[in-house]
Amino acid sequence: xxxxxxxxANTRLFRPGYAGHNQISARTLGFWxxxxxxxxxxxxxxxxYAVLDTPMNAAGGPIASQIVNPVEGFWQTIAILGSVxxxxxxTVAMKNGKRGGTALGIIAAIVLAVVFLGFGVNDxxxxxxxxxxxxRSGYLSAYFVLILTHAIHMGIGILWMLxxxxxxxxxxxxxxxxxxxxxxxxFWQFQATVWVCVYIYVxxxxx
Amino acid sequence: MQLxxxxxxxxxxxxxxxxxxxxxxxxxxxxxxxxxxxxxxxxGVVLYYKKVGxxxxxxxxxxxxxxxGVMYIIVGLVMLFRGFADGLLIRTQQVLANGPHAAGFxxxxxxxxxPFHFDQVYSAHGTIMILFAATPILTxxxxxxxxxxxxxxxxxxxYMNAVSLWLTTAAAALVMISLFVGDFSQAGWVGLIPLTExxxxxxxxxxxxxxxxxxxxxxxxxxxxxMIVTIVDMRAPGMTWFRMPVFSWTTLSxxxxxxxxxxxxxxALALLGADRYLGTHFFTAGMGGNLMLYTNLFWIWGHPEVYxxxxxxxxxxxxxxxxxxxxxxxxxxTMVAATFAIAGISWLxxxxxxxxxxxxxxxxxxxxxxxxxxxxxxxxxxFNWMFTLYRGRISYTVPMLWAMFGLxxxxxxxxxxxxxxxxxxxxxxxxxxxxxxxxxCMVLMVVCAGFAGVTYWxxxxxxxxxxxxxxxxxxxxxxxxxITVFTAMFALGFEGETRRLEWTFNxxxxxxxxxxxxxxxxxxxxxxxxxxxxxxxxxxxxxEHLGSDPWGTSRTLEWLTPTPVPFYNFAVTPQVNTxxxxxxxxxxxxxxxxxxxxxxxxxxxxxxxxxxxxxCAGIWGFAMIWRIWWLAALGLLGIVMIVIIxxxxxxxxxxxxxxxxxxMERNLTIGSITSEQPDRSHHIPHAEAH
Numbered sequence: 069x070x071x072x073x074x075x076x077a078n079t080r081l082f083r084p085g086y087a088g089h090n091q092i093s094a095r096t097l098g099f100w101x102x103x104x105x106x107x108x109x110x111x112x113x114x115x116x117y118a119v120l121d122t123p124m125n126a127a128g129g130p131i132a133s134q135i136v137n138p139v140e141g142f143w144q145t146i147a148i149l150g151s152v153x154x155x156x157x158x159t160v161a162m163k164n165g166k167r168g169g170t171a172l173g174i175i176a177a178i179v180l181a182v183v184f185l186g187f188g189v190n191d192x193x194x195x196x197x198x199x200x201x202x203x204r205s206g207y208l209s210a211y212f213v214l215i216l217t218h219a220i221h222m223g224i225g226i227l228w229m230l231x232x233x234x235x236x237x238x239x240x241x242x243x244x245x246x247x248x249x250x251x252x253x254x255f256w257q258f259q260a261t262v263w264v265c266v267y268i269y270v271x272x273x274x275x
Numbered sequence: 276m277q278l279x280x281x282x283x284x285x286x287x288x289x290x291x292x293x294x295x296x297x298x299x300x301x302x303x304x305x306x307x308x309x310x311x312x313x314x315x316x317x318x319g320v321v322l323y324y325k326k327v328g329x330x331x332x333x334x335x336x337x338x339x340x341x342x343x344g345v346m347y348i349i350v351g352l353v354m355l356f357r358g359f360a361d362g363l364l365i366r367t368q369q370v371l372a373n374g375p376h377a378a379g380f381x382x383x384x385x386x387x388x389x390p391f392h393f394d395q396v397y398s399a400h401g402t403i404m405i406l407f408a409a410t411p412i413l414t415x416x417x418x419x420x421x422x423x424x425x426x427x428x429x430x431x432x433x434y435m436n437a438v439s440l441w442l443t444t445a446a447a448a449l450v451m452i453s454l455f456v457g458d459f460s461q462a463g464w465v466g467l468i469p470l471t472e473x474x475x476x477x478x479x480x481x482x483x484x485x486x487x488x489x490x491x492x493x494x495x496x497x498x499x500x501x502m503i504v505t506i507v508d509m510r511a512p513g514m515t516w517f518r519m520p521v522f523s524w525t526t527l528s529x530x531x532x533x534x535x536x537x538x539x540x541x542x543a544l545a546l547l548g549a550d551r552y553l554g555t556h557f558f559t560a561g562m563g564g565n566l567m568l569y570t571n572l573f574w575i576w577g578h579p580e581v582y583x584x585x586x587x588x589x590x591x592x593x594x595x596x597x598x599x600x601x602x603x604x605x606x607x608x609t610m611v612a613a614t615f616a617i618a619g620i621s622w623l624x625x626x627x628x629x630x631x632x633x634x635x636x637x638x639x640x641x642x643x644x645x646x647x648x649x650x651x652x653x654x655x656x657x658f659n660w661m662f663t664l665y666r667g668r669i670s671y672t673v674p675m676l677w678a679m680f681g682l683x684x685x686x687x688x689x690x691x692x693x694x695x696x697x698x699x700x701x702x703x704x705x706x707x708x709x710x711x712x713x714x715x716c717m718v719l720m721v722v723c724a725g726f727a728g729v730t731y732w733x734x735x736x737x738x739x740x741x742x743x744x745x746x747x748x749x750x751x752x753x754x755x756x757x758i759t760v761f762t763a764m765f766a767l768g769f770e771g772e773t774r775r776l777e778w779t780f781n782x783x784x785x786x787x788x789x790x791x792x793x794x795x796x797x798x799x800x801x802x803x804x805x806x807x808x809x810x811x812x813x814x815x816x817x818x819e820h821l822g823s824d825p826w827g828t829s830r831t832l833e834w835l836t837p838t839p840v841p842f843y844n845f846a847v848t849p850q851v852n853t854x855x856x857x858x859x860x861x862x863x864x865x866x867x868x869x870x871x872x873x874x875x876x877x878x879x880x881x882x883x884x885x886x887x888x889x890x891c892a893g894i895w896g897f898a899m900i901w902r903i904w905w906l907a908a909l910g911l912l913g914i915v916m917i918v919i920i921x922x923x924x925x926x927x928x929x930x931x932x933x934x935x936x937x938x939m940e941r942n943l944t945i946g947s948i949t950s951e952q953p954d955r956s957h958h959i960p961h962a963e964a965h
Contacts, residue, residue: 073859075852075863075865079852080852081849081850081852081860081868081870082848082849082870083511083512083847083848083849083850084847084848084870084871084874086511086512086848088428088509088848093508094431094432094504094508095432097503097507097508098431098500098501098504101500101503101504101534102500104534105499105500105534105537105538106538108535108536108539109538109541109542111539112538112539112542112543112575115572116542116557116572119565119568120557120563120565120568124563125563126563127561127562127563129563202549202555203554203556204556205562205563206556206557206559206563206564206565209546209549209550209555209556209557209563210557213555213557227915231919235922235923239925244922248922
């Protein structure tokens with residue numbers, strides 16, 4: 069039993085100088101847990117999409133094969149994966165302590181993300197202009213909200229990158245800036261992963 | 276796009292007009308008068324004793340996990356009182372409005388609440404009790420106890436902890452505002468679909484319900500992250516996984532549930548919000564909406580949420596029972612395993628909330644069996660507690676009495692739950708008050724464990740005990756009141772009373788309804804006794820001097836700290852040598868051994884940003900409810916700006932010097948959480964060191 073641990077002359081009751089936890093590892097774990105909750109959020113949205121992806125829920129409006137364009141989605145996929153690559157190159161530059169290279173990588177990542185969002189916004193506005201907006205049917209509601217939720221995440225990522233573009237020249241690579249850069253990398257790759265799921269599930273299977 | 280709800284709308288105030296303030300309703304007039312008087316009294320006391328600065332510096336801006344926990348519990352107790360008042364209204368209405376000849380008052384045909392008002396009362400009762408009373412009280416305990424139990428100085432993210440608190444508080448404030456500005460939802464706490472859709476609920480009630488839950492659930496999710504990282508990352512040296520106290524284990528499992536379940540609720544409510552604000556058709560009746568989609572999403576969160584509440588209370592029992600049986604917990608490993616088994620099964624049972632929706636025998640059968648499986652790990656726990664009591668040196672202190680009554684309610688609620696798990700039985704008693712009595716036994720078990728926890732840990736934080744005599748009087752009136760109300764309610768369920776009746780048409784129910792009302796009188800009495808207990812205890816606070824372990828038989832690490840706990844928790848981080856560290860130290864006579872020397876402690880600085888962020892979230896919620904778009908934009912901008920400003924904040928805390936610590940360890944009231952800390956404006960920034 070645990071109760072029988074003996075008390076000897078060598079038993080320590082206190083641990084002076086105990087360093088405790090490492091700030092970056094705690095933040096990284098915390099961010100992984102946040103992404104778990106975000107993954108659950110997308111899971112619920114995908115489940116809703118699956119439930120509403122039937123001709124009955126299209127309520128006479130268009131179904132998936134009539135609205136999704138896998139070729140356009142392919143270019144979007146290239147853009148978002150390119151953005152992730154650029155950001156990863158920025159973190160390589162960070163590892164080498166190069167502020168300029170890091171900033172350049174982030175800017176390229178932002179540009180490609182904007183291209184990605186441009187495709188998406190164009191797609192949704194075109195649909196809405198033809199009267200097939202999110203208020204047309206249950207199916208289109210699920211389609212729009214899934215795409216828009218991902219787009220909002222992308223927008224937050226872009227805002228985060230803009231903040232980092234200010235903080236890197238200002239503070240250099242201190243503990244906090246590095247922690248934020250690493251978490252942002254996970255966040256960005258996670259959004260690309262979600263997009264790949266969207267592309268396969270909505271664009272490829274739908275077409 | 277359907278952005279506009281019916282009714283007048285203006286650019287400046289959205290849907291808000293003077294008619295929306297129900298100043299003609301006599302019940303709300305009285306409520307408002309009482310709320311205003313209490314509010315003025317609190318403000319008056321703060322101003323009279325010149326405590327505005329103290330309140331701001333020591334409480335509103337604090338990042339100390341213990342103070343945050345205390346504030347969580349205060350918010351929870353205030354909302355518990357509000358929810359109880361709603362319950363009292365429901366019970367009184369049902370007993371007054373019995374039979375076709377029941378008299379009507381205040382504009383109601385029967386009783387004193389018209390259906391429109393009654394529906395809001397039961398919706399608010401459920402929403403408040405689950406999300407704004409039980410959840411904050413339990414979160415408060417976890418905040419206070421877990422870092423102390425695992426030998427940490429604070430939570431992993433003290434600042435985010437404050438953010439969680441103020442988000443929850445803002446949401447609770449929105450629920451309270453709905454009393455006096457506009458209406459609350461009439462669609463039940465579960466949001467019966469499609470009643471919550473805009474065509475059927477065009478008012479602001481559903482919006483209040485939706486945004487309040489949405490904001491508080493963000494707070495709960497952040498808190499779950501914080502608790503998990505704290506437990507994984509911040510345990511004291513020697514605190515291996517299987518030396519961790521059971522309460523910390525249950526906190527870990529419950530927060531894993533919280534982290535994974537609350538996003539689903541967020542999605543369910545966000546999609547409902549899209550239906551109401553953007554004109555989508557997720558859950559509408561027609562245009563390709565799917566009603567069962569909402570019901571499934573809601574209960575995929577809703578059932579894990581039940582275990583989110585019950586698991587920490589199991590943790591509280593697992594601390595209280597060994598302490599007052601003077602024995603280690605029986606079957607520690609099985610206790611941990613059972614905790615995680617319950618957490619796991621909690622994901623597989625949600626459909627039992629709607630067996631009668633016609634999913635077919637296969638699906639109902641699966642969920643029926645899954646539901647009954649919960650009984651196995653729960654049974655393991657109950658037997659473990661029993662064997663802990665067996666041949667223990669039991670002392671029936673107030674926390675122990677609460678724990679025992681909690682076990683009794685768990686048994687009654689659990690066995691009736693087994694009955695309800697059978698679809699055949701479920702079809703018979705579906706939607707009757709039998710179901711209501713069942714889940715009230717479970718939730719009251721949470722309340723009992725809550726009061727057990729309050730009495731158990733109170734002296735640790737504040738340095739004095741709650742009065743034993745008044746505490747026992749409070750306990751007995753509450754316990755007898757509970758048995759009176761819910762025994763009658765089980766009987767009414769078998770007599771066929773369905774839930775949510777604003778008019779109880781069957782005169783044969785009268786005797787049981789009267790008995791229920793008598794139980795409510797006991798509850799009111801117990802409330803008065805609770806208040807007396809608090810006042811008497813505070814008045815007698817200096818009568819006894821308490822050592823670090825006021826109960827004398829505590830077993831876990833939180834009782835190693837001095838009483839009251841100084842704001843830095845442990846002067847020197849303890850080395851953990853075994854499970855039940857304090858009991859082991861007591862056995863070997865080293866529980867009073869002090870560290871040889873003190874050393875610098877790094878502490879996080881207070882910050883006013885979380886409370887402002889909470890205010891912005893509240894403004895955003897209020898503006899969205901009333902469709903005041905400019906104000907909503909401002910609130911959202913405020914939130915984004917605060918997050919960004921915080922990321923530019925270089926102030927990474929300050930260091931306590933060894934001699935300061937020595938002074939505080941010698942004179943503990945200086946460092947206690949209720950005292951004013953010395954000015955730390957001369958803190959030593961060290962962020963640049965990296």
